[in-house]
């Protein structure tokens with residue numbers, strides 16, 4: 001009886017464990033339990049990802065000196081050998097099935113806020129995608145291309161791309177004077193069946209403004225952008241889109257370096 | 263490349279891959295450590311230990327047990343919490359003063375564009391928890407208190423705190439909406 005009771009109590013430690021809130025003894029006991037209890041292992045896995053969101057929201061640029069110190073140390077520090085117990089896991093990690101598709105977005109793998117040089121890459125990406133389109137689609141996109149050219153031709157047109165740690169991001173060419181931007185999504189994947197990716201203009205004052213639905217890698221042209229806009233964000237919404245975002249953004253991109261937000 | 267792939271390369275001794283990994287995770291690692299530890303010098307020290315540990319123990323990352331990002335930030339969080347607890351146990355005055363100078367949670371973190379919006383969403387979602395759920399989660403995660411300490415501070419039974427923590431995290435997940 002006591003052992004069942006104790007087991008039950010152990011199960012309830014998943015949340016404090018995921019928050020690193022157990023005392024050392026309990027921590028050890030629960031880790032042992034994790035090896036035997038699939039329910040707890042699964043729960044911890046999920047709760048950990050929630051905690052990551054809490055962590056991610058505290059991100060702040062690390063001091064430059066830290067990078068130098070760490071990289072120097074890395075050059076002089078031997079690595080621990082791999083644990084012998086998990087050869088299967090390693091093999092799986094080396095051949096993840098979904099990666100090939102994502103790597104095709106490599107033009108977007110540019111640090112946030114790199115500007116003019118990125119413009120060429122963004123344009124290449126925008127037009128590169130047309131190869132596999134139908135004639136209808138091409139005509140439609142040629143019209144879009146004129147708009148795009150228009151934005152690009154503006155003397156203050158600048159490009160910016162950014163992506164998060166999961167490879168999701170946005171590429172933007174924008175002109176503050178024209179109050180227009182060409183936006184493409186990268187690495188967003190397709191949302192679930194009855195869901196869409198919706199693009200929002202975020203402003204410090206006032207509600208997010210919908211700029212339309214992002215469809216795969218098709219460029220979206222946004223006009224009449226508010227000069228005080230601070231960033232673009234993409235959320236997953238029910239098909240047809242929503243008047244206001246109903247979920248947290250999957251990606252976001254600051255517009256500061258493009259001449260907005262003043 | 264994503265953190266998962268980079269970690270595999272890093273495990274094989276690829277220093278270039280480590281630089282890329284550093285670019286991806288140093289901000290979140292440093293920000294999280296600073297949030298928990300508060301003291302700037304100590305934060306840098308702990309962040310350095312964590313980042314170097316990524317290099318040393320990359321081979322221990324097990325994709326079957328979660329994303330690379332979760333692994334990295336779990337490691338960072340644990341080291342930060344260890345530091346803050348041993349400092350607390352030693353009754354370190356300096357740290358307490360730094361905490362006071364830095365004010366309550368959320369206020370002292372400088373606004374940085376990249377994390378700003380995410381921070382805003384997380385804050386909004388935290389606001390939707392009940393006060394006890396929110397306090398249970400943030401006292402543990404951001405301030406490094408054990409759930410026993412949280413129970414004491416909030417004058418709640420242990421069982422209640424465990425439940426509030428789980429409900430709080432689950433509600434947070436729902437609010438943040440399938441994004442993780």
Ligand SMILES: [Zn+2]
Nearest residue numbers: 010011037040
């Ligand atoms: Zn269990």
